[in-house]
Amino acid sequence: MVLTIHSAAREAGGFLTVNGSLKNTGTAAFVNTTAWRGNELTSSGTSVAGVTLIDKAGKKRYYVLRDTDGRCLCTTGVSTIEAGQxxxxxxxxxxxxxxTTEVDFTLPTFATATLKISG
Known part of the structure; x- marks a missing residue:
């Protein structure tokens, strides 16, 4: 699996949105996505709710926002990624x-990446 971050942008209302893609470069379907949901937001089902941002300068960790039902404001339904998809x-x-102009991006099973924030 290859994780690519396309943007980390500030939005009106005090939000930061990270957009990216996950690509299966293997020859078989990838189904080991459970770790990506993390332990905290299991009501989001298969998702990327386990992602966090770390502001090293501010010494603070940011978790994915949730809606009023406790579901993540993130991509859900990621259970299988076919080969090449x-x-x-x-x-x-x-x-x-x-x-804060940079944060560390962490998604379980992937290495930490430093992101520059735009906007």
Missing amino acids: SVAFFAQFPAPPAT
């Missing part, structure tokens, strides 16, 4: 302070 994803977070 790419799946787009998004995750929305509370925006860090305007002085």
